Amino acid sequence: MNQxxxxxxxxxxxxxxSNPDDGEDVARRATSQLATHSAEEIVAAQQVLWDLRGRISTEHDRLISAGQAWSSSE
Structure with a gap:
């Protein structure tokens, strides 16, 4: 499974x-759908998720650093 x-x-x-903004319901439904895939596809989906979470964490850290630099320059 790719991105x-x-x-x-x-x-x-x-x-x-029923509510597409309900993250828990969406996650349950995605998990149920993913359970019908092969083990290899499940592992690949997990890798995509880890990669996305890593990018989010990196971007979060970059924004925090930028905000700290901005506030210390005032």
Whole structure:
């Protein structure tokens, strides 16, 4: 599973949810859909998720550092 397929799975789960903004419901539905895939695809989906979380964490740290630098320059 690549990143595009991962997001397609998430979008399908959101479309099935009664409230697409309910992250827990969407996650449950995505998990149920993912359970029908092969073990290799499940592992690949987990890797996509880890990669995305790593990028989010890196961007968060960069923004925090930029904010600290900005506030100390005042």
């Amino acid at each position: 595009k397929q991962f997001w397609q799975l998430i979008e399908a789960a959101r479309n099935q949810a």
